[in-house]
Amino acid sequence: MAEDFLYFLWQFQYFRHNDLRTAEGETLRVIHPGVRNADSGPDFTQARLFLGDVEWVGTIEVHHRAADWLLHRHHHDRAYDNVILHVVWDNETVELRRSDGSVIPTLSLCDRVDPRLLQRYQDWQAESGVIPCAGRVTEVEPFRRTAMFDKALLERLERKANGVTALFQDAKRDWEETTYQLVASAFGFQVNAEPFGQLSRMVPLKILNKHRNNLFQLEAMLFGMAGLLTSDQPDVYETALQREFRFLAAKYQFRANPLPPHIWKWSKLRPANFPTLRLAQLATLLSFPQSLFSTLIETGDPAALLRFFQVTPSAYWQTHYRFGKATETSLSTLGPSTAESLLINTVLPLLVAYSHHADRPDYRERAVALLEHLPAENNRVTRIWQQVGVPVRTAFDSQASLELYKNYCQSKRCLSCQIGVSLLKSR
Incomplete structure (x- = not known):
C-alpha cells in the first residue's frame, strides 16, 4: 500500500466514519485532519480531533503498517511526541508509546475504505501510459487544471532559482560571475x-x-x-x-x-x-x-x-x-527557438533567484510575464500534452507541462497532483 494513497484517504477523509474507533477501542471524531507537512517530522500538522470526550490538537503520522513506526525509529525522535493519532492501513496490534510512556492511539483504515476506490487507484498506478490520467484529463474542470499547471510552473522556477543561488554562493556571491x-x-x-x-x-x-x-x-x-x-x-x-x-x-x-x-x-x-x-x-x-x-x-x-x-x-x-x-x-547565428531556450533557462531562474536575494517580488513577476509572452516550446513532452487534449500555447504552459510530466506523471505522483486528486474524488 503506497503511503500517498493513505495521505489522500486521511486528507480528504475518504473512509467510513460510522462508529469510528481507535485500535484501543476509544471513540474518535475528526474535526480537522490537519495540514500536509512537506518537511521532516510527522505527516500532518495542526490536526484537531476528539478521543472520547477530550479534544486533542497536534500532529498525525501515517504508515502502511503500525510497525513502521518502530522501523523508522520514530520512538527515538522527540519530534513525534506531539502525535495525537497514528493512521495506518494494517494495525498488526502493535502498541506504540511516546517518550513519557503514554500510548499513541492508532486508527486502521483497511476495513473502512471502499474497495472500488482502492482498485481504481491500483489500476491507475498500473497504467503503462506516459501520463496515467491521459484518457480522462480533459474531464477535470479547466480551472483545476490551470491551478495545477500554475503550481508546477512555480515549483520549476523555484527549483531552478535554487540552482542559481547555489552558483551564487560558489561564485563568492558575485552576480556577474554567477550569470x-x-x-x-x-x-x-x-x-x-x-x-x-x-x-x-x-x-x-x-x-x-x-x-x-x-x-x-x-x-x-x-x-x-x-x-x-x-x-x-x-x-x-x-x-x-x-x-x-x-x-x-x-x-x-x-x-x-x-x-x-x-x-x-x-x-x-x-x-x-x-x-x-x-x-x-x-x-x-x-x-x-x-x-x-x-x-x-x-x-x-x-x-x-x-x-x-x-x-x-x-x-x-x-x-x-x-x-x-x-x-x-x-550555421553561425542562433535561431529564434534556440534563443528562446537560452532565455528560459538563464533569464528566468536568474530573475527569481535575484528576487529572493534582493527581496524584490517584481523580478519574479517579470519572470512569469516573460513566460506568458514567449511562444510554447515544441518538444516530445509538449506534444504529448497536446495529444491528450491539454492546450500548450505559451512558454508558461510548456514549462509547466514539462515539470508536471517529469516530477508528477513519470513517478506517478497522481495523489500529489490536483488533477489526479480531482479525478479520483470524482468517481
Whole structure:
C-alpha cells in the first residue's frame, strides 16, 4: 500500500466514519485532519480531533503498517511526541508509546475504505501510459487544471532559482560571475551543459573581461581551456589560436589543465549545435561591452532579450562548424527557438533567484510575464500534452507541462497532483 494513497484517504477523509474507533477501542471524531507537512517530522500538522470526550490538537503520522513506526525509529525522535493519532492501513496490534510512556492511539483504515476506490487507484498506478490520467484529463474542470499547471510552473522556477543561488554562493556571491557561469552552462543545451559549466569555472569572467574588446583572445582562452585546440594538422586560424592561448595561459597562470577533448559530445548533434560553434557564439556574447547580469535582469522586453542572444560569431565560425571543416551554408547565428531556450533557462531562474536575494517580488513577476509572452516550446513532452487534449500555447504552459510530466506523471505522483486528486474524488 503506497503511503500517498493513505495521505489522500486521511486528507480528504475518504473512509467510513460510522462508529469510528481507535485500535484501543476509544471513540474518535475528526474535526480537522490537519495540514500536509512537506518537511521532516510527522505527516500532518495542526490536526484537531476528539478521543472520547477530550479534544486533542497536534500532529498525525501515517504508515502502511503500525510497525513502521518502530522501523523508522520514530520512538527515538522527540519530534513525534506531539502525535495525537497514528493512521495506518494494517494495525498488526502493535502498541506504540511516546517518550513519557503514554500510548499513541492508532486508527486502521483497511476495513473502512471502499474497495472500488482502492482498485481504481491500483489500476491507475498500473497504467503503462506516459501520463496515467491521459484518457480522462480533459474531464477535470479547466480551472483545476490551470491551478495545477500554475503550481508546477512555480515549483520549476523555484527549483531552478535554487540552482542559481547555489552558483551564487560558489561564485563568492558575485552576480556577474554567477550569470556568466549560468549562461555558459545553458550554451551547452543539456548535452554539453556540464563541460560548458566546468569551462566557465576554469576561466573566470574577471580574466575574460580584460579582453572583452578582443574577440580573438576570448576565443583563444575558451577554446584552449576547452581542450579543443588539438588538431594534428591545424589550419591557419587554429594555429594562431594555439599560439595566442599559450601566451595567455602563461600570462594568467591558469591553475587547471585544459579539459580532455573526449568530454565534449558530438554524436547525434546537428552541426549548428556542435560545441565549437556554441563556444564561438558564447565568446561573441562575452565581448559585448555591457554587463551581462544587468542586461539580463533589467531588460523587460522579450524581443530585446531574444535579439541579445541571437549573436553572430567571428568570421571564421560563419563558414566553419569544426576546425578545418568549412561549410558552404551559414550555421553561425542562433535561431529564434534556440534563443528562446537560452532565455528560459538563464533569464528566468536568474530573475527569481535575484528576487529572493534582493527581496524584490517584481523580478519574479517579470519572470512569469516573460513566460506568458514567449511562444510554447515544441518538444516530445509538449506534444504529448497536446495529444491528450491539454492546450500548450505559451512558454508558461510548456514549462509547466514539462515539470508536471517529469516530477508528477513519470513517478506517478497522481495523489500529489490536483488533477489526479480531482479525478479520483470524482468517481
